[in-house]
Amino acid sequence: MAALFGVRVRRLRTAAGLTQAELGQKTHVVSTRITQIERASGAKPTLALARALDAVLDADNLLVDLWPYVYREAFPDWSRKFMGHAEQAVAIREYAAHVVPGLLQTEEYAREVLSVGLTLSSEAQLEERLAARMGRQERLDSADRPALWAVLDEAVLRRPVGGSIIMQGQLERLLRVAAMPNVTVQVLPFAQGAHDVLGGSLTMLALPDGSEVAYTEGAHYGQLVEEPTEVSRFALTYDRLRAAALPPLMSLDMMRSVLEDNRGAKVPSRSERRRLAQEQLQQSGGRQLRGSGGRIPRRRARP
Numbered sequence: 001m002a003a004l005f006g007v008r009v010r011r012l013r014t015a016a017g018l019t020q021a022e023l024g025q026k027t028h029v030v031s032t033r034i035t036q037i038e039r040a041s042g043a044k045p046t047l048a049l050a051r052a053l054d055a056v057l058d059a060d061n062l063l064v065d066l067w068p069y070v071y072r073e074a075f076p077d078w079s080r081k082f083m084g085h086a087e088q089a090v091a092i093r094e095y096a097a098h099v100v101p102g103l104l105q106t107e108e109y110a111r112e113v114l115s116v117g118l119t120l121s122s123e124a125q126l127e128e129r130l131a132a133r134m135g136r137q138e139r140l141d142s143a144d145r146p147a148l149w150a151v152l153d154e155a156v157l158r159r160p161v162g163g164s165i166i167m168q169g170q171l172e173r174l175l176r177v178a179a180m181p182n183v184t185v186q187v188l189p190f191a192q193g194a195h196d197v198l199g200g201s202l203t204m205l206a207l208p209d210g211s212e213v214a215y216t217e218g219a220h221y222g223q224l225v226e227e228p229t230e231v232s233r234f235a236l237t238y239d240r241l242r243a244a245a246l247p248p249l250m251s252l253d254m255m256r257s258v259l260e261d262n263r264g265a266k267v268p269s270r271s272e273r274r275r276l277a278q279e280q281l282q283q284s285g286g287r288q289l290r291g292s293g294g295r296i297p298r299r300r301a302r303p
Contacts, residue, residue: 001069002040005050008066010038012057027052044070044128047135082203082215082224087139091147091206095188095197095241096156100170102133103140103148104177104185109170110134112162140180149184151238151245157187157258164262171259178252186245187254195244196237204231204238 013023013034020038021031027049037045037053045053050067053059068087086092094101099113107130114129139145152174160167178185188195203215214225214234225231246254 001066002044005045005063005066005070006038006040008059008062009034009053009057012053012059012063013038016057018057023053023056026056044131046131047138082205082213083136085205085207085213085224086136086203088207089146089205090208091149093149093151093204093206093238093242095151095153095202095238097153097197097199097201098155098159099161100152100156100174101150103137104150104174105133105137106166106170106173107134108166109161112166140177140183145182147182149186149242151186151188151241152251154187154189154254157255160262168259168262171255171262175252175255175259178248178255184248185251185255186242186248187251188241188245189254192244195241197241202234202238202241204235 013020016023018026019031020034024031024034027034029049033049035041037049045067047064047067050063050070054061054063057063068084092103094103099105100109102110105113110133111126111130114126114133140148157171161170174185177183197216201217203217205213205215207213211228212231212235214231216223216225216234225234245251
């Protein structure tokens with residue numbers, strides 16, 4: 001697909017009477033970048049560059065329409081069909097066990113996540129995957145934006161991917177995106193214990209024709225499930241996860257708490273708050289708190 005894209009660019013450029021240098025100047029890239037695209041020899045074009053080429057060459061969205069097929073080549077075979085479905089989905093339900101879902105990642109966080117893994121072979125491939133992931137996020141703000149429901153394992157919030165600064169930006173983005181009308185975010189706390197999707201992630205996609213598909217993913221593999229009976233089983237599993245997770249408002253509170261922890265602010269635990277309250281009451285001559293929340297009078301000093 002990258003070769004086909006390059007052939008189309010070359011034909012359109014020639015028809016427009018432009019040299020590679022002139023096309024590069026009009027699209028704000030160096031001429032060697034145009035050479036790489038036409039020969040399919042370097043990094044694949046970003047969505048922004050595909051749009052610029054389409055506009056300059058008056059391609060009537062041909063290059064923009066080809067671009068999704070080009071960027072999928074940067075991913076393993078098992079994930080390409082899933083991405084094709086995801087681009088068309090009217091509703092997306094995700095459970096993330098280890099990292100923030102791609103649609104909600106900041107660019108810095110995404111770079112850290114994509115930098116690891118057995119399927120990554122080069123820096124150029126990393127840039128292709130990063131551009132693809134950032135491009136997919138545009139759907140959340142588009143006219144045909146899907147409804148997104150994300151259940152995040154508590155580990156997702158507490159794993160400092162890329163360090164505290166990158167994680168702080170990621171948590172702030174989660175809070176912003178959770179306020180969007182088409183997005184719901186819940187947190188599944190550690191206290192819920194074991195569940196049916198331990199060790200992996202699950203995504204349910206509702207397609208325009210009313211059908212659903214499921215996608216399960218581990219560290220280095222993925223499986224697209226399209227058989228209706230199996231999809232129904234995964235849908236039930238997802239509903240159980242959603243029911244076990246904290247309600248959206250409580251989830252936002254937990255995200256804010258983790259963000260404060262990440263900023264260096266120490267948020268006392270419940271037991272610490274109780275101990276501090278008892279000490280303050282004792283110092284002020286008040287009453288002591290029972291462990292159950294009741295009160296006991298102070299002992300009077302013996303004469």
